[in-house]
Amino acid sequence: MKTIEDIRRDFPILGLQVNGKPLVYLDSAASSQKPMQVLNAYCGFCESRYANVHRGVHTLAENATADYEDARRLVAEFVKADPRGLVFTRGTTEAINLVAQSYGRKFIKHGQAILLTPMEHHANLVPWQLLAQYTGAELRFWPMTEDGRLDLDGGKKLLDSRVAMVAVTHMSNVLGTINPVREIAEMAHAVGAKVLIDGAQAAPHLPVDIGGIGADFYAFSGHKMCGPTGIGVLWGRPEILEDMDPFMTGGEMIREVWLDHATWAEVPHKFEAGTPPITEAVSLGAAVRYLQQITPEWIAAHDHALTELAWEKLTREPGVTGYGPTDNRGAIVTFNVDGIHPHDLAGLLDREGVAIRAGHHCAQPLMRWLGVQATARASFYLYNTPEEIDRLVDGIRIAKKVLHVV
Amino acid sequence: MEFGSRKRYCTLFDLYSEILLDHYRLPRNKGRLDHPTVTVEGTNPLCGDELTLDLEFEGDRLSRVTFDGKGCAISMASASMLTEILQGKTIAEVEKWIADFRAFIRDGHAPEGVEMGDLTALIGVSKLPVRVKCATLPWMTIEEGVRKYRGS
Numbered sequence: 001m002k003t004i005e006d007i008r009r010d011f012p013i014l015g016l017q018v019n020g021k022p023l024v025y026l027d028s029a030a031s032s033q034k035p036m037q038v039l040n041a042y043c044g045f046c047e048s049r050y051a052n053v054h055r056g057v058h059t060l061a062e063n064a065t066a067d068y069e070d071a072r073r074l075v076a077e078f079v080k081a082d083p084r085g086l087v088f089t090r091g092t093t094e095a096i097n098l099v100a101q102s103y104g105r106k107f108i109k110h111g112q113a114i115l116l117t118p119m120e121h122h123a124n125l126v127p128w129q130l131l132a133q134y135t136g137a138e139l140r141f142w143p144m145t146e147d148g149r150l151d152l153d154g155g156k157k158l159l160d161s162r163v164a165m166v167a168v169t170h171m172s173n174v175l176g177t178i179n180p181v182r183e184i185a186e187m188a189h190a191v192g193a194k195v196l197i198d199g200a201q202a203a204p205h206l207p208v209d210i211g212g213i214g215a216d217f218y219a220f221s222g223h224k225m226c227g228p229t230g231i232g233v234l235w236g237r238p239e240i241l242e243d244m245d246p247f248m249t250g251g252e253m254i255r256e257v258w259l260d261h262a263t264w265a266e267v268p269h270k271f272e273a274g275t276p277p278i279t280e281a282v283s284l285g286a287a288v289r290y291l292q293q294i295t296p297e298w299i300a301a302h303d304h305a306l307t308e309l310a311w312e313k314l315t316r317e318p319g320v321t322g323y324g325p326t327d328n329r330g331a332i333v334t335f336n337v338d339g340i341h342p343h344d345l346a347g348l349l350d351r352e353g354v355a356i357r358a359g360h361h362c363a364q365p366l367m368r369w370l371g372v373q374a375t376a377r378a379s380f381y382l383y384n385t386p387e388e389i390d391r392l393v394d395g396i397r398i399a400k401k402v403l404h405v406v
Numbered sequence: 407m408e409f410g411s412r413k414r415y416c417t418l419f420d421l422y423s424e425i426l427l428d429h430y431r432l433p434r435n436k437g438r439l440d441h442p443t444v445t446v447e448g449t450n451p452l453c454g455d456e457l458t459l460d461l462e463f464e465g466d467r468l469s470r471v472t473f474d475g476k477g478c479a480i481s482m483a484s485a486s487m488l489t490e491i492l493q494g495k496t497i498a499e500v501e502k503w504i505a506d507f508r509a510f511i512r513d514g515h516a517p518e519g520v521e522m523g524d525l526t527a528l529i530g531v532s533k534l535p536v537r538v539k540c541a542t543l544p545w546m547t548i549e550e551g552v553r554k555y556r557g558s
Contacts, residue, residue, distance in 0.1 A: 341478035343453055343537065347421055359536075360452065373454025402422060403479065404431050 002294060004302075008383050010035035010290075021353030024388040029173055029201060029332050029379030030357050031223045034287075038226055041286030045279050053278055054252060054269070068278055071285030072268075075233060078288040078296075079203060079218065081210040085241060087234040087268040088281050092200040093123040095219035095234035096167070098247040098271060099196055100127035103217075104165070106245055110136035112164040115193070117142040117150055117179075118369050119172045122362045124198040128167060142168070144369070148175040148324040156187060163193040170202030174361045174370075174377065175324030176307070176332035178206070185214040194240070200224060204381070205303050205331050207296035210235055222280065227287035231280035234271070241267040248273035291382075299382045303331035306380040310389045314378075317396060319405065323370055331380040334361075337396060339405040342376040348399035354392055421480065421537070425527040430479040435472045435489035444555045448547030450539050455481045457543055461551045466497045471548070478540050480531060485544035487524045492548065500552060507545050511538060 011033045016023040051060035053068045076083035089095040114128050132139050143154035166188040171178050185195045196217040204225035210218045222231040253273040255263040264270045310333045315322045319338035346358035357377040360367045442460035455477030462470040473485040509517045514532040516522045531537040
């Protein structure tokens with residue numbers, strides 16, 4: 001078993017000095033850092049295995065295809081899902097757009113409804129707005145409790161036979177709320193609705209069991225879970241994917257093409273038009289192998305302990321307001337400091353080598369719900385330590401002094 | 407693969423210089439005028455900055471300018487610096503300052519022959535796309551104010 005020191009050594013960037021101070025990276029919810037194992041897989045694949053996939057019959061083409069399909073299998077195993085339903089996309093955003101376009105335009109009709117929540121990232125909101133405008137479907141919003149959880153009874157009242165799709169985040173990227181997705185899927189299926197879970201924040205941090213959740217679609221991104229950018233996943237039930245029309249068309253996703261029509265490849269290839277991000281997929285495979293070795297359970301426990309500690313230390317600081325549930329939260333603490341604009345806080349923390357996110361976190365409706373324009377957000381991952389939380393708190397105290405906020 | 411051989415540090419220009427912080431803590435010309443010729447508001451919806459400029463013109467001269475609002479240190483300091491520099495200038499001079507400030511932020515250095523004074527402290531934002539809007543908000547707002555005055 002690796003120690004936290006071993007893990008930190010795996011991530012070369014964590015040895016960096018930023019503005020003369022050792023880097024404290026608390027922005028993994030935006031994007032995680034990459035371990036040597038992933039960097040080496042990326043370079044190693046390019047150095048000795050690289051070619052286009054599913055085309056050539058030469059050795060490299062076969063090696064590359066084998067590695068690409070191995071990655072699909074590894075990633076599917078990581079989230080306990082059938083690899084036939086695992087479509088590689090550019091990320092969560094593309095995955096959700098794929099469902100909204102390919103499933104939504106074909107199967108969601110005028111008079112039906114799409115049930116969302118106010119805590120969605122823009123990527124799980126705007127694609128549905130567009131679909132609603134296109135089809136005339138109605139958008140409904142799951143009510144929230146004051147502490148930032150979904151009000152299950154309130155949601156139940158909105159679930160009737162007109163609801164065709166329930167799209168909800170597994171973990172809020174602002175509040176850190178972990179939603180009871182299994183229960184939500186059951187409730188949705190009881191009225192005949194399909195369920196899409198946005199797993200962008202959950203897949204890196206929690207043991208995810210897509211089969212157990214009972215989701216029809218599950219989307220996540222590689223770059224938030226130690227993989228590279230430009231690669232993500234849509235998992236869909238293979239039988240649903242088969243009924244859907246393609247999202248993008250071109251090479252790779254076809255079976256036969258005539259001048260005036262074409263037939264589609266089997267799923268999941270039907271949804272992978274053009275040359276896919278091959279090296280990125282292979283590197284995502286290396287990332288999940290790395291996470292699997294440390295175990296999602298260890299990561300979840302580590303993140304949980306850090307988040308509890310951070311919540312306690314931050315909310316004990318004078319003038320600091322924390323947002324979201326006080327317990328059972330994901331590895332995110334969103335907060336504001338009285339009298340300091342979050343951008344200034346992030347700017348002044350940067351001087352201390354501490355990297356946090358500031359802004360609206362691509363969740364403007366949720367900012368309105370909280371009654372704030374912007375917030376600061378510290379997020380944690382397997383490589384963070386309790387000492388780094390102390391550096392964050394020290395940085396906040398320095399920022400208060402610099403801006404004369406007492 | 408060898409990662410350890412690279413330089414292991416990186417540093418940004420210090421945005422929060424003493425000059426900038428001085429304007430933030432002790433803003434010049436902050437408040438409202440009783441009888442402004444033109445009042446103009448600017449907002450930066452993404453970060454929530456809100457700014458009101460009161461402008462008092464005497465013929466073609468900006469005789470007084472005050473600001474009020476809330477926002478980050480960059481936007482508030484930039485507004486404070488603006489009032490200090492533009493108070494008493496002719497409209498033509500004000501317009502030249504607006505153009506020079508734009509060029510200063512865009513190019514990352516002062517236009518030739520222009521002495522930027524305290525505004526030099528804002529040079530760091532030219533490398534921080536997210537913060538450019540904070541620094542330029544007061545300048546875009548006064549530009550609107552001048553346009554309003556010319557149109558009236």
